[in-house]
Every structure is written in structure tokens, then in C-alpha cells.
């Protein structure tokens with residue numbers, strides 16, 4: 001049949017399913033075709049597998065989500081399913097929104113990524129969810145809180161925590177939570193499933209900012225929800241996700257998929273480099289506290305050695321004893337660390353929390369959390385170890401001892 005120019009532009013393309021791509025293709029399609037009315041109905045009603053609309057799900061996105069569920073459960077004997085979200089923040093929001101209702105209490109770790117604390121205070125609390133923040137290393141206090149407040153329905157934690165790398169005993173918290181029939185949510189962004197698998201310890205749900213180590217290359221923003229409550233995922237969580245529209249997009253999912261291929265290689269190198277840097281920092285006279293769970297001197301070291309058996313990750317923070325003037329000098333002289341407000345990229349990054357992530361937190365409160373004026377957070381990259389050590393050494397040595 002003869003047809004016009006525009007019609008030819010618009011209609012007909014080779015069926016992609018017959019092209020056997022070696023790497024995952026990007027399905028940049030907002031919707032998916034039905035063969036006929038019955039086919040459409042059976043996909044819409046989930047009687048038959050298939051895709052409808054990319055806000056609901058998409059083959060590229062689901063392939064990567066399934067991969068993350070596979071990594072979080074590998075060797076654990078646990079079954080779980082996963083969704084990708086538009087960011088780590090939306091992953092946290094969707095899980096909490098799906099778990100809690102007005103009048104419930106969320107027991108949250110005191111030291112968390114600043115954005116998470118802000119989300120709890122500014123999004124969950126105004127919706128009638130009471131937020132109780134505690135130091136989760138005090139297990140007796142956690143148990144007491146659960147005895148006192150029957151409204152506690154979930155416990156939220158992050159280990160190692162951002163930015164002071166505090167370690168929480170995941171197994172101990174999960175055991176207490178189970179006794180009180182309370183669900184646990186762990187942010188596994190810093191360690192990734194290569195270094196730590198919270199499902200081994202009875203945790204219910206895991207969230208990720210895949211923007212960080214899982215992607216690893218600083219070129220996508222996305223998040224993941226992984227849960228052993230698979231039916232709840234397909235009903236409650238999926239409904240929230242598609243209605244709020246917080247789904248990931250295929251391009252970011254595809255970038256994440258590429259990053260995942262080298263996750264183990266990267267995490268091994270991040271961990272060995274960070275351990276070497278932490279040891280150097282600990283021995284330098286200009287440095288006060290060094291926060292890295294791989295150091296024997298770290299208070300979380302024994303627990304971390306058990307729950308992070310392959311290594312302690314690439315994140316560390318440390319205090320320069322001469323505070324802000326020393327911070328300025330160090331940042332001016334360091335060459336192999338880029339000042340950028342993210343983490344988990346292949347190259348080394350540095351950030352001054354007091355003037356960035358914690359800028360809006362009252363000075364007294366941030367100092368109580370260990371975020372002093374002299375604190376610097378580094379995301380140690382996969383550069384050659386000696387280059388990193390030489391660079392950090394020279395930047396520390398240039399701090400003028402008369403600064404105060």
C-alpha cells in the first residue's frame with residue numbers, strides 16, 4: 001500500500017526481540033504494544049508477563065532491579081525482589097510511606113545521611129509519623145524504647161553511617177526488632193552487597209542510593225528498594241511507586257547496569273586504598289580522630305569485621321586539629337581529590353560536612369554528632385595507592401603548624 005512521507009517516518013520497525021544484543025539494550029519506550037484487546041487485558045491484569053507503561057515498569061529497569069536483588073540475596077538463602085527508583089531519597093520515602101501510617105512511630109538511627117534525617121522530619125513527621133531518633137549501638141535503650149512505645153512499627157538504620165562511619169550491629173537490632181514484631185530497614189549504600197548483606201541478619205528491607213558505589217561512575221542518579229516481603233512489594237510498594245511516579249528511567253538504569261559489572265573489583269580497591277589512607281592519617285601529627293571501621297582503633301571495628309567480611313569500603317573521615325584554617329590549606333594543596341558533594345565514584349572525592357551537608361544543622365547539634373569544623377569526609381577512589389598516599393602526605397605536611 002502506498003503511504004506518505006510522515007506515515008513512513010512513523011510506522012514500522014524491526015521487532016527488537018529478534019536482535020540478540022550482547023549487552024542490555026536501553027528500552028527508551030514509554031509504552032509497550034498489545035497484539036489485540038485480549039493480550040492487553042491479560043498483561044494489564046498480570047495474567048501474562050509483559051510491560052504496559054514505563055512508569056509501571058520497563059525491561060531495562062527491571063533487569064537491573066533483578067540483578068540488585070540477586071546480589072543482595074546471593075548465598076543468603078533469602079528470596080527478595082527489587083524496584084529501581086528515581087533516587088535514593090525516593091527509595092527511602094516509598095518504603096517508609098508503604099510501611100507506616102499516621103500515628104505510627106519510626107525508630108531512626110541518630111546519625112544518618114543528613115538528607116534522610118531531613119526527609120523524616122519534613123515529609124514523614126508532617127504526615128503524622130512520630131520520629132524517635134536514637135543511638136542504635138545502645139541495645140538496651142533500643143529494647144526499652146520498643147517496650148515503652150508500642151507504636152514503633154519500623155527501625156531505620158545506616159551502617160557505616162554518613163559521615164562519621166559509625167557501625168550498628170545489624171543482627172542485634174534485627175533480633176530485637178523481630179521480638180517486638182517491628183520491621184527493619186537498612187540503607188546499604190556505603191558497603192554495597194559485595195561488602196555487607198543485611199538479609200543474612202534477618203533484615204526486612206534494604207534501600208540503596210545506587211547513585212554512589214553501585215553505579216560507581218558519578219553519571220546517574222537512582223535508588224533501589226529490595227525486600228524479602230515479595231508480595232508486599234508487588235502490591236503496596238509497586239502501587240505507591242507507580243502512582244507517585246518515582247520510577248527510575250531506562251538510561252540511568254542502563255548506566256547503573258554497566259557500573260555493576262565491576263562492583264567487586266572496585267570495592268576491593270576502594271577498601272584497600274581507604275585502609276592505607278586511614279593508616280597514614282592516623283599516624284600524622286596534624287590529624288585528630290580518624291573514622292574508618294577498618295582501623296583496629298575504631299570502636300565499631302569488631303562488629304564491622306563480622307558483618308563486612310570482605311573489606312570496610314572506601315569512605316572515611318578525619319579531623320584536622322587546626323580546624324578551618326587547616327581544612328582550607330589541605331583542600332588548597334590536595335591534588336588527587338576533587339571537592340564534590342557525592343561519594344562512591346571511581347576517583348577520590350572530598351567534602352567538608354560542616355559547610356555542606358550539615359550547613360543547616362545547629363552548630364551545637366552537629367558538633368554532638370561529631371561533625372566538627374575540622375572534619376573532612378573522603379570517598380577514596382581506585383587510583384594507584386602510592387599516588388594517593390604521596391598526595392595526602394604532601395597536603396598534610398603543608399599545613400602550617402602556626403595556624404590556629
Ligand SMILES: Cc1ncc(COP(=O)(O)O)c(C=O)c1O
Pocket residue numbers: 087088089090113115116158162187189190208209210211221222223342
Ligand atoms: C547513605 C545515603 N543514603 C541515601 C542518599 C540519598 O541518595 P540520592 O542522592 O541518590 O537520592 C545518600 C546521598 O548522599 C546517602 O549518602
